[in-house]
Amino acid sequence: MSYNISKHFKISIMQYNCARNIVNMYICLEIGLERNIDFILVQESWIAQDNIYIISYTAYYIILPEFCDVRLRVAVFVKKDLIY
Numbered sequence: 001m002s003y004n005i006s007k008h009f010k011i012s013i014m015q016y017n018c019a020r021n022i023v024n025m026y027i028c029l030e031i032g033l034e035r036n037i038d039f040i041l042v043q044e045s046w047i048a049q050d051n052i053y054i055i056s057y058t059a060y061y062i063i064l065p066e067f068c069d070v071r072l073r074v075a076v077f078v079k080k081d082l083i084y
Contacts, residue, residue, distance in 0.1 A: 013041065029057045042074065062075060
């Protein structure tokens with residue numbers, strides 16, 4: 001049995017500054033899904049005025065800090081079917 005290690009450890013990452021615009025965030029997530037991106041790093045992500053709510057997307061988990069007194073700088077979206 002042959003095992004090609006390079007195919008199993010290829011990780012794709014996309015980063016974008018969304019300028020606190022919810023439409024930009026959805027566009028990034030759509031592009032990420034179309035291009036099979038594993039991790040999407042969103043700078044200046046849109047957050048509701050209560051500083052709690054951020055968008056969700058069916059194909060990605062979101063990683064946010066648990067306790068944060070300051071405005072969020074980066075939101076990390078991780079593809080749900082990621083094997084790593």
